[in-house]
Amino acid sequence: MVSEKPLPATTYREAGVDIDAGNALVEQIKPAVRSTHTPEVLGDLGGFGGLCKLPDHYRQPVLVAGTDGVGTKLLLAQRFDRHATIGIDLVAMCVNDVIVQGAAPLFFLDYYATGRLDPAAAGEVIEGIAAGCRAAGAALLGGETAEMPGMYRHGHYDLAGFCVGVVERDKIITGANVAAGDRIVGLASSGAHANGYSLIRHVLESVAHTLDTEVGGKPLADALMEATHIYVQPLLALYREVDVHAVAHITGGGIVENLPRVLPHDCTAHINTGSWQRPALFDWLQIHGNIADEEMWRTFNCGVGMVVVVAKEDLDQTLATFAEHRQDAWVLGTVVASTGAPAVVLRP
Numbered sequence: 001m002v003s004e005k006p007l008p009a010t011t012y013r014e015a016g017v018d019i020d021a022g023n024a025l026v027e028q029i030k031p032a033v034r035s036t037h038t039p040e041v042l043g044d045l046g047g048f049g050g051l052c053k054l055p056d057h058y059r060q061p062v063l064v065a066g067t068d069g070v071g072t073k074l075l076l077a078q079r080f081d082r083h084a085t086i087g088i089d090l091v092a093m094c095v096n097d098v099i100v101q102g103a104a105p106l107f108f109l110d111y112y113a114t115g116r117l118d119p120a121a122a123g124e125v126i127e128g129i130a131a132g133c134r135a136a137g138a139a140l141l142g143g144e145t146a147e148m149p150g151m152y153r154h155g156h157y158d159l160a161g162f163c164v165g166v167v168e169r170d171k172i173i174t175g176a177n178v179a180a181g182d183r184i185v186g187l188a189s190s191g192a193h194a195n196g197y198s199l200i201r202h203v204l205e206s207v208a209h210t211l212d213t214e215v216g217g218k219p220l221a222d223a224l225m226e227a228t229h230i231y232v233q234p235l236l237a238l239y240r241e242v243d244v245h246a247v248a249h250i251t252g253g254g255i256v257e258n259l260p261r262v263l264p265h266d267c268t269a270h271i272n273t274g275s276w277q278r279p280a281l282f283d284w285l286q287i288h289g290n291i292a293d294e295e296m297w298r299t300f301n302c303g304v305g306m307v308v309v310v311a312k313e314d315l316d317q318t319l320a321t322f323a324e325h326r327q328d329a330w331v332l333g334t335v336v337a338s339t340g341a342p343a344v345v346l347r348p
Helices: 019-034 073-080 084-099 119-136 197-206 220-224 232-241 254-262 280-289 293-299 312-324
Strands: 061-068 104-114 139-147 157-168 183-188 246-249 267-272 304-310 329-337 344-347
Touching: 019 119, 019 139, 061 084, 073 084, 073 157, 073 197, 084 104, 084 119, 084 157, 084 232, 084 246, 104 119, 104 232, 119 139, 119 157, 119 232, 183 312, 197 280, 220 280, 232 304, 232 312, 246 254, 254 267, 254 293, 254 304, 254 344, 280 293, 304 312, 304 329, 312 329
Parallel strands: 104 139, 267 344
Antiparallel strands: 061 157, 104 157, 183 304, 183 329, 246 304, 267 329
């Protein structure tokens, strides 16, 4: 019989989990988290759950929840050692989904998982998350930092975000009021946002380039890591002024797959592809990746991060409201009665 010798005294840190580093990170991020808190937040960071009451002015409040990540853009953040903007991306991808149904973001939670905690990188990520929450008017109510040795390669981490918003029941935007003659307004994106990065990375690995290559007046690395634009404040302002018929967040699938999600079956969107100047990043990707037009439209936002549908008579007020809030917007197209055509028709 083989006798087993007892292991020498072992600690959690020797197994790969540093509780002290985790506690230090919590203390480090407390000011950033508190800077996002709204009057509805109850309690402080560190509880088992975050507490948040509904704002008092709602008569029939409906909660709208959304969750998302940032896809393989994370790999570029880790490769370039740029972590702050990826936190903004995480918030944006969630709050931009919630706002399209008319809901004001109420609070946000994050999940950060890694093999070995790097407090500097994690701190940058969470500072970015806090910045995104402040831009969206959402409280960073809490989160989870998970250190899991063996699950991730050295220097790698994963992110997920969770947002809850609130809207009056009779103010929910469903797309049901969209009708022929409505005008379609495009809101400019800040770049590729957090979609299509598997294809972007494939292009980067397949062509000769340097990350200092100028694309649209900035280094390629800067263009690729530009934070996702947060549309919450200009859209909330518009909701106070106009009866908005539909809003679509243009994420993976582009205009051709996201806009149909908010259109009635008897409506088709005619999009004027010459109504805006496509950002240089997308031209660079298409040329160097030899990507077909159809693939570009189905993969990237191509410069349109959000689409708003309003009645023709509300168009001027819509554009004026966006201009007042410094949101780049233009007439993207028109809704027509469907005749069996695709839900979105792209016209030069």
